[in-house]
Amino acid sequence: MRFLINSRIILLNITVLFLLLACQKAEEIVIPETEIEIEIEPEPEPEPETDTILSEIKLKATGEGNTYELINSVFAPGYNVVETPDCSHESFGRHIDEVFDADLNKNVFRFYIHTTPDNDRCIKFDRQRNEIKTYDKSPDELKGVKNEKVVYSWKFKIGSNFKSSSSFTHIHQIKAVGGSEDSMPLITLTTRKGSPDNLELRYAETDSQITLKKTDLSPFKGQWVEVVETVIYGEKDTGTYKIELKDFKTSTLLFDYSNDNIRMWKTNADFMRPKWGIYRSLNDSSSLQDEQVLFADFNVKELKI
Structure with a gap:
């Protein structure tokens, strides 16, 4: 008896399924399009190469x-x-x-x-x-000797009312020791009175000096400025020079210059050396005043080329 009941239930289920399929209209099944965002992780950027110190x-x-x-x-x-x-x-x-x-x-x-x-x-x-x-x-x-890469870095701060001479007011130099041209600096950062006062980057390939670049001195006044100066010492075919001056607080670039085809040597020099401080002419002393110039964090780094 139990077998007969189970058979009838199965038959009934099959009949219901058949009726449902018969009544169902054939419809095209449409799968709605959806935008699938696939997040692809970017490849990690290669770490910048660092020079060997x-x-x-x-x-x-x-x-x-x-x-x-x-x-x-x-x-x-x-x-x-x-x-x-x-x-x-x-x-x-x-x-x-x-x-x-x-x-x-x-x-x-x-x-x-x-x-x-x-x-x-x-x-x-x-x-x-x-x-x-x-x-x-x-x-x-x-x-500094030939075929040597050197990075000079430091910070400085001039007063908000800093006064410059119309002649020269040097705050940094690179000079030769020895040779026939050691009295003339190779590189000089100088401030100069004008309209407006300027910061000048001066250069002397031999014994005469030119201005490579200049800029308004105003953004430098009353602010700590960070300087990074990179040199490869050598004759014109091997010498390079780069300098960047940034507002230390904001990292704003205030001044820069770069040249990879420049003579960074002096004739018969024994070596090159840096100087920092304040060195100014008295030819226009009426334009000057007592000053305090601050410096910090001098660093001289020799790198492998």
Whole structure:
């Protein structure tokens, strides 16, 4: 009896299914189109190539008070790389000291220059010099030689009311030691009085100087500026030069120049070396005033070419 009931149920289900299929109209089945977003992960960008660092020397302010000693210990241990007007202005004391800077949140170097009585080391009296340098007593890592790639970097800040001479007011130089052209800087950053005052990049292939590029000085005033200067030392076929100056706070590019076909050497030079500070003419002293120029984070890096 149970088998008979199950058979009838199965037969009934088949009959219902048959009736439903018979009543169903043949319709085309349409699958609605849909946009399928497939998220493809971008290929990771290759990491930028970095040059091999052969040597790196850093000079940072410590605020401990022995500023000349600190500078000399890095740029020429046991010798003196500081060129100041102290001898003509002993009552003032040292013309380079260290001070805490709130913008950088660190100690920085402060370079003083006074319209009077400061001069150039009691040697020349038509100009004033307060600079630091590297020279023949410096470690080899601070001397630029042919076929060497060097990156100089530093920060500086001039006052919001900084005054320039119509002659020259240098804040950075690259000079030769030795040879017939070592009195003329190879590269100079100078400010110059004008309408408006300008920052100039000056260059001397031999013993005469030209302006490679200049720009309005106003954006530099009262701001920390970060400088990166890259040099391959050599004659014109191998020498290269690049410099970038940026507003340190905003990273805005204020000035740049690049040349991969430029003579970055001087005839019969022993080596090239940098200088930083303030070195200005007194030919237009009425345009000048006492100044404080701040510097920080000097770095000299030699890279493998």
